[in-house]
Amino acid sequence: MQAELLEELVRPAHTKMLLVVLDGLGGLPLPEKNGQTELEAAHTPHMDALARTAELGLAHPVLPGVTPGSSAGHLALFGYDPTKHVIGRGVLEALGIDFPLESGDVAVRGNFATARFTPQGPIIIDRRAGRPSTEHCRALCQRLQEAIPQIDGVPVFIRPVKEHRFVLVFRDPALDPQVADTDPQAVEVPPLPPRALAPSAARTAELAARFLEQLSEVLHAEPSTNFALLRGFSRRPELRPFNQRFQLRSAAIALYPMYRGLASLVGMDVLKVPEETLKGQIDELRSAWENYDFFFFHVKATDSRGEDGDIAGKIQAIENFDQHLPLLLELRPDVLVITGDHSTPALYRGHSWHPVPYLLASRWARYHQDTTGFGEQACSRGALGHFPLVYNLNLMLAHAQRLAKFSA
């Protein structure tokens, strides 16, 4: 309902919008920082100045208490209800290695594993095969690809990701991806069979079973990487294109393939960034500025340091962005949002369910006179209150004067 209403109200304008996603931005109070979060403890004079005339709030990517994966957080940021549009793990993994996924592909995440073979079948000894090197993973995938170019006429693609992880793709629009994971989530037990969750997925399950048989033959002499577990059988979701929904020309500036992939899923132009640094991203933004209405600008370092539990590193990543902020402000976006796709508190060392700090700067911001800076506490008392992150597009389009009045 909300999505349809929004699309009916959209009208064109000449305003420019910039969505900066500091991945995993939200944090938790840190005892060693007198109860300040990473964002609050960071020295961020430019974001603080901006916050003084911006609208602040805390946004829930999915629902209170629900920890989002990266795809759910980004779908919400792009105005797609993440409880209605789910991106499978296989698809996300394929996007993460820039695999050119077609709409008829079934993508699967594979983990190399170690099995002991018994007359009753394989028994899983190590679900990650002792974390092989990424080089070894590459070599294995190449051998497998050469040995298994197709199964029963269906083209098969096997691509390395990192360490024990790889992507498996079956290319056939007639396949149904509803197949259960084969990972038993335990060792010293047999793997689960690739079981069809619907009658129409029987063939996909059979292809997966035959793939595992052939893989075992190819890798039987490997000391540890002699088996694989398959998870997240999925197909690209059919999402109504972002540009069509919101009458925009949009572009993504992101260094990590997964985020470029998410942007391309919704139909954004994904720009090449020759110099893979924050400065390089900004240079690309500046040179593309005139050609688009909406930019998605993704910064990964905040999330990575949070996952590592690296408090100083996350603070530094935030400060590094802040130092570059004046270059973004020089472009004079009509609407600038700085937020996260989820929280990754360094204290928690992983994605968390805490709502994300959200800052919206625009000529029409209803700012609070007593705001001193950008942080979780200021956001929780901000003019926007607590709100679902999927309203990000409502707010950006409204401040960009791209929504007509509703009803008479």
Next chain:
Amino acid sequence: MQAELLEELVRPAHTKMLLVVLDGLGGLPLPEKNGQTELEAAHTPHMDALARTAELGLAHPVLPGVTPGSSAGHLALFGYDPTKHVIGRGVLEALGIDFPLESGDVAVRGNFATARFTPQGPIIIDRRAGRPSTEHCRALCQRLQEAIPQIDGVPVFIRPVKEHRFVLVFRDPALDPQVADTDPQAVEVPPLPPRALAPSAARTAELAARFLEQLSEVLHAEPSTNFALLRGFSRRPELRPFNQRFQLRSAAIALYPMYRGLASLVGMDVLKVPEETLKGQIDELRSAWENYDFFFFHVKATDSRGEDGDIAGKIQAIENFDQHLPLLLELRPDVLVITGDHSTPALYRGHSWHPVPYLLASRWARYHQDTTGFGEQACSRGALGHFPLVYNLNLMLAHAQRLAKFSA
């Protein structure tokens, strides 16, 4: 769902509720007022005193980012989901001139326009016919009404509104209002034909086409007002009556016809106000106090000054209401709400999407000890937080002890 639940819980009581709508109340921080909004900058000792023991909040009339029309804001205030009950522009325009709209009427908003007639048909030169005087509009409507009392047996009503605007009504319950606007939204192009948007609307479209033909004949000698554009073909929505839904005797005290019309649409008694001033409205309220449970009290000046971008004028309108507030408090309403139907920031010079300041005073208010006054910032940190304005009736009825406990 929420509407049905609420109605199930309603029970009678002897409490009195007063809903004061300061139209377009919400504002934006004003640089010339040190970042205070119109409401914050206004000297409002009585509302400020009330706020100290009231519940404050910010309410969204439709959805975050969505700018409501006046009808949507009022429907929400009256407890009707504005995304489910839409009032057409033709109906709203008819309500605005106190036209006695019947349930079988199709109402249309007309704009006098200037056309150049070519062998291929009319070309629109001016979509507002150079904004004729309201007197001229009245004279034209009278001539048209005399010339076109009916078309093909369907009674036709043509009534002046203001300047280039008029209302056209076809009275026939068999007509379907689903006809597209004829306004091309551009000049030097032909008008759009009145096109049926459903097969059942073919006859309405034909009546509209014949009306335009006859209008052209009657007005062919007019130098500028020789044509018309038709918009917002609509019928009165069928709304379950307010009094029945909430077991109330309700009355509206409003000076502007459109707001009286909205109140009558939901079945409120619309009281006559002989002296058309705020004082006159209060006198009427006082004399009707014993006869009703619920009063809708509408003040227009705040919105009008906001639309004009008249900061001082909007502040003065707010201060003027504040000076009269003690007369309302003397009546000792059990529940008093002071809010808006939408924001009309003087800075924005029009309706905006910003949530509206909301104050609820009652014996059962969970007030904040540190509240100093009524304003957007205090409301954003108020006890009610941010909430959909359609919950206004929930809150008023609850504080009036007119809702039974839900479930055992």
